[in-house]
Amino acid sequence: MNSEKLLLWIAVLFSFLFLNTHEALAENSYFQKLFGIQTPSAAEAACQGKPGCTAGKAADCPDVKAVKSASRPGDEDDAEDAEDEKDSEQDIMETSLSLLEDSQELWVKGDVEGAIRLLDQAYELMLKTDGDPDIARQKDDLRLLISKRILTIYTSQQTKTNGKYSEIPLIMNADVEKEIRLFQTVERDFFISSYQRSGLYRPMIVAELKKAGLPEELSWLPLVESGFKICALSRARALGLWQFIPSTGYKYGMNRDEWIDERMDSEKSTVGAIGYLKELHQMFGDWLTVLAAYNCGEGRVLKVIAGQHINYLDRFWDLYRRLPYETARYVPRFLATLHIIRNPKKYGMNLGQTLENDSPFPYSVVKTSRSMRLSDIAAKMEISEDALNVLNAELRLRVTPDRDYNLKVPADSSVKLLAVMDEIPQWEKPAPPPPPKIVPKKSVLVKHKVKKGQTLSSIAQKYGTTINAIREANRLSKRAVLKYGQILTIPSDDVSPVKMAKGKGKKSGNISKAKGKKKFAQDKNVRRYKVKRGDTLVSLAKRFDVSVQDLKKMNNLSGSSLKAGETIKVIQ
DSSP states (O other): OOHHHHHHHHHHHHHTTTOOOHHHHHTOHHHHHHHTOOOOOHHHHHHTTOTTOOGGGGGGSHHHHHHHHHOOTTHHHHHHHHHHHHHHHHHHHHHHHHHHHHHHHHHHHTOHHHHHHHHHHHHHHHTTOOSOHHHHHHHHHHHHHHHHHHHHHHHHHHHHHTTOOOOSOOOOOHHHHHHHHHHHTTTHHHHHHHHHHGGGTHHHHHHHHHHHTOOGGGGGHHHHHHTTOTTOBOTTOOBTTTTBOHHHHHHTTOOBOSSBBGGGOHHHHHHHHHHHHHHHHHHHOOHHHHHHHHHHOHHHHHHHHHTSSOTTOOSHHHHGGGSOHHHHHHHHHHHHHHHHHHOTGGGTOOOOOOSGGGOOOSEEEEEEOSOOBHHHHHHHHTSOHHHHHHHTTTBTTSBOOSSOEEEEEEGGGHHHHHHHGGGSOOOOOOOOOOOOOOOOOOOEEEEEEOOTTOOHHHHHHHHTOOHHHHHHHHTOOTTOOOOTTOEEEEEESOOOHHHHHHHTSSHHHHHHHHHHHHHHHHOOOEEEEEOOTTOOHHHHHHHTTOOHHHHHHHHTOOSSOOOTTOEEEEEO
């Protein structure tokens, strides 16, 4: 396609940009299906605003009768001819729409020229319609869609022809500038360390993106997602470089069991992410909207688009204020990343060197069939355990499964592993801990004298039992009323000497007091402490792990105030 044709299509696009209305879309069956628009039938339209008038009784409506009575001989034939002509033009529009759909399929398959050819045919066919106002509105809608589609395809083809693989617009606005400032300040260390880790995985990611025909800029998406940490885990249980939740991971070929979680496999998760991004791009077409859907899910984005009532405004910047806050930040954050990486000096960022020289790729695969710890394998092979952990990050226990497993090792060490394989000890799965022994509690019967204000509920709570247990032990009905001085038999599984002492009056207090005196008499770690400004009995009690009452007793204090410079006794 030459530049003159492109300019023509641009002119057509802008000429009809504002002609797309919800009413016009509703007139076309294709748009009805696409956007879920339901239109009333002619009978329903005739009944609108008529009390008691329904579609089934449209013929009985006064306005409909008036129209019938006013018709003249010959009008019926003319109406039939007009209807036939309208049907014919509607068939043309439907055919044009089918060509539009077919062109999309060809474009997805990579047949750009075929897609443009079908769009040209759809446009020429559409121009053959003339006359009916309803068809005219449909023509405007279709003309807009065809123009946008051709412009999109041409732009995409131009970037790929030039070898740039760039379809992501590098936009700068207030939201992007805000994220750049965060990377320059509070998130500076995160950005630099993430950038340096990228060298371990980005060469592989870039190669897979080029193979799939996707923009190379997407290779920086893991920086935003996980900071290029292979084991990064979010609050939503998303895991790995690309932050897959378990269900989406399963959908794109990442298995998970007690031994492995392939969301942490850098290669498998990258292939899965690319598959997901391609599927989203076929759905939305706009890469920024694709990234938003990758973050919050395509369902959420489609819901926002459907709620706009202006169907062609489906770019990210038309939507993002209605998206979740995290998603609204996500895309500007990604764009900020691209800006900084393209020109770090401009933003005062010294990124340093990536870890490409230390990359564990390439690797060899050695099949194992028994459980071995990676640490034991590394020690026997005299290689870095960290390298094995990175290569086999999907191993949840850092142990090979007790089944066939393709273990990744540095490329020059596979022969060595095979030579020492039999010398590596078998890892035995720890036996589960024995269940805790349950010692049955001995039931104790306690006599209780009912006091004023006591109820079965308060008595049951005091002795750690239930109301029904007390009723059964004393043969009380549900309507029984406790009397002051009444003796009850209380079945309890949790009656300690202290509780029983409390139930007998002053004995518990005497016991506590006697214990306290004995404690201080035997404690030999008493020392003197000089009170400082701001010290209180409460703070000193916490500091020396003693109660406030004990401090008072040790120092014969009647009040609660302390003076700075005063010397008191404390327990060290």
